[in-house]
Amino acid sequence: MRTSILQLLRENQNEFLSGEWLSSQLGCSRTAVWKHIQTLLDRGYEIEAVRNKGYRLKVFSDAFIEDAVIGQIRAVWPDAAVEFYSSASSTQTLAHRLLETNTAERGIVIADEQTNGKGRLGRSFSSQKGEGIWVSIVMRPNIPVHQMPQLTLVTATAVCKAVREQTGIELTIKWPNDLLLNGKKCCGILTEVQSDPDQVKSMIVGIGLNVNNNDFPEWLFDKATSLSMETGERFDRLQLLAALIYSMETMFSLYEEKGFSVIKPIWEASAESPGANIRARTRERVYEGINRGIDDDGVLLIEKENGEIERLLSADIEK
Ligand code: BTN
Helix, strand or coil, X not given: CHHHHHHHHHHCCCCCECHHHHHHHHCCCXXXXXXXXXXXXXXXXXXXXXXXXXXXXXXXXXXXXXXXXXXXXXXXXXXXXXXXXXXXCCHHHHHHHHHHHCCCCCEEEEECCECCCECHHHCECCCCCXXXXXXXXXXXXXXXXXXXXXXXXXXXXXXXXXXXXXXXXXXXXXXXXXXXXXXXXXXXXXXXXXXXXXXXXXXXXXXXXXXXXXXXXXXXXXXXXXXXXXXXXXXXXHHHHHHHHHHHHHHHHHHHHHCHHHHHHHHHHHECCCCCEEEEECCCCEXXXXXXXXXXXXXXXXXXXXXXXXXXXXXXXXX
């Protein structure tokens, strides 16, 4: 109920909504509305209450306050297992715990700040308070194990679509897991899969999207950017979050129903164009050659100097 009141206030940001109207919309008494408004005030929302006019949200806020975040998630996934933290060590670690204790089809752990955000290959991921979307999503895609590399690519297309639809910004995909804006990293994806020998059982996909950051630690300065730094605008993280979850749901439904062949052209439309010389580092060695794009499994093809094609399931692209 409180979440619905907040949602109505956010949707009608500049208008007063009367207690009577709110109570009729939500099927509760005016006293109940008043009590929920008091709770929202206690939780830090600036709500103006004027006699004979009603209630209005005073300042535009994309603050990640629990009710607002959960409201956005529930609008898309009413039955998901949801955990919200104003500060967490890493949502990815917490999502592993959620997966162990909860059998819901969808799960989501989200934090306004991570103090020990994790990237691929044991790297850390900078996740400052109030600036981005730091989220780990649990899903149970029904696919055979050999299709595992596709999961990051499907996620990347879903994030690009959500960002495009909410902000008009076109991110580009750097295979396999980075999303770039003007050549700098704006979003990272960390995919972890639980499987038996043949079949994927579940996945935890961590998404770190830099939204309103206007600064980064020095070691990231040349490499990282945010939607805000490149455009000079601030974006509503709550709306972006809802768009992201909706896009994950629709993209993964499409993928499970029709297969990767339908996702591949959508991925290619956002991906860095093939044809450039690249250097790819795997755990074992470094490969140099021409980027020949991905095959039908989502595997990266590199044409070596001798003309042979190397197929890479996962790697770090250095140039
Ligand atoms: C990478 O670029 O190497 C992947 C970065 C993934 C970051 C996200 S933020 C939410 C989730 N929690 C984490 O600790 N990491 C992922």
